[in-house]
Amino acid sequence: MRKITIAIDGFSSCGKSTMAKDLAREIGYIYVDTGAMYRSVTLYALRHQLFNEDGSVKTSELEKEMPNIKISFQLNKETGRPDTYLNGVCVEQEIRSLEVSSHVSPIAAVPFVREALVAQQQNLGKDKGVVMDGRDIGTTVFPDAELKIFVTASSEVRAQRRFDELKAKGMPADYDDIKKNVEERDYIDTHREVSPLKKADDAIELDNSKLTIAEQKEWLISHFNHIVNN
Numbered sequence: 001m002r003k004i005t006i007a008i009d010g011f012s013s014c015g016k017s018t019m020a021k022d023l024a025r026e027i028g029y030i031y032v033d034t035g036a037m038y039r040s041v042t043l044y045a046l047r048h049q050l051f052n053e054d055g056s057v058k059t060s061e062l063e064k065e066m067p068n069i070k071i072s073f074q075l076n077k078e079t080g081r082p083d084t085y086l087n088g089v090c091v092e093q094e095i096r097s098l099e100v101s102s103h104v105s106p107i108a109a110v111p112f113v114r115e116a117l118v119a120q121q122q123n124l125g126k127d128k129g130v131v132m133d134g135r136d137i138g139t140t141v142f143p144d145a146e147l148k149i150f151v152t153a154s155s156e157v158r159a160q161r162r163f164d165e166l167k168a169k170g171m172p173a174d175y176d177d178i179k180k181n182v183e184e185r186d187y188i189d190t191h192r193e194v195s196p197l198k199k200a201d202d203a204i205e206l207d208n209s210k211l212t213i214a215e216q217k218e219w220l221i222s223h224f225n226h227i228v229n230n
């Protein structure tokens, strides 16, 4: 069966990576979480004091540090999913913290950061057979992707899902803080100058507010089958 490129974009915490991971596992494709890459640069910047007091990025310092930031993925045999590594150390937990979530969108708006990560993403997907999720996969990273999905859900639903997830993991969570973070990231991601979050003209939109995880997986597999069988 021919291999294709699948781009899943959308708003924060709407279920993109859940959909992308489920599909990749089902069809035997590589899964790439591009948000994890922006989060890793953010973690590095936090650890190296590369933010100003007001939360803006110390861009010239960060630019000098970019050659020292190496991001990679390794399959976790227990979860069956790729873990994110920053300079050879697994940072899968740390990059999901609210502190990283609160600083990531300004980092992702920096043009040289995007340029470096987009080049790496294009390289990871150059042989097709990849499901990649993010904000600009269908518009910038792989504008020729055969299947493009744009996922949405209300901010209340998204915050509630994230809140439930953190609670289930026994982690501290405040619904209002999470909702505020989700909305702030959406605003910065849709308003930045370089590759703002937007639906590609040829993307299929899915509002999954009222869908279960199983239903959205079935919906996505049917779109995949339609493309590869026609």
Ligand SMILES: Nc1ncnc2c1ncn2[C@@H]1O[C@H](COP(=O)(O)OP(=O)(O)OP(=O)(O)O)[C@@H](O)[C@H]1O
Residues within 6 Å of the ligand: 011, 012, 013, 014, 015, 016, 017, 018, 019, 035, 161, 162, 165, 208, 211, 212, 213, 216
């Ligand atoms: N249809 C759904 N119904 C209920 N919960 C869902 C659904 N889809 C995803 N979730 C849950 O919502 C949470 C956020 O999902 P996920 O991490 O996949 O979102 P995301 O869009 O990749 O987020 P981010 O942009 O922050 O990386 C997870 O706890 C996930 O299990």
Ligand SMILES: Nc1ccn([C@@H]2O[C@H](COP(=O)(O)O)[C@@H](O)[C@H]2O)c(=O)n1
Residues within 6 Å of the ligand: 012, 013, 034, 035, 036, 038, 039, 104, 105, 106, 108, 109, 133, 134, 135, 136, 137, 185, 189
């Ligand atoms: N292709 C992408 C992916 C992510 N971002 C930025 O990273 C943030 C975190 O992404 P998550 O998917 O893990 O939530 C996100 O809010 C964006 O600022 C991006 O710009 N482009």
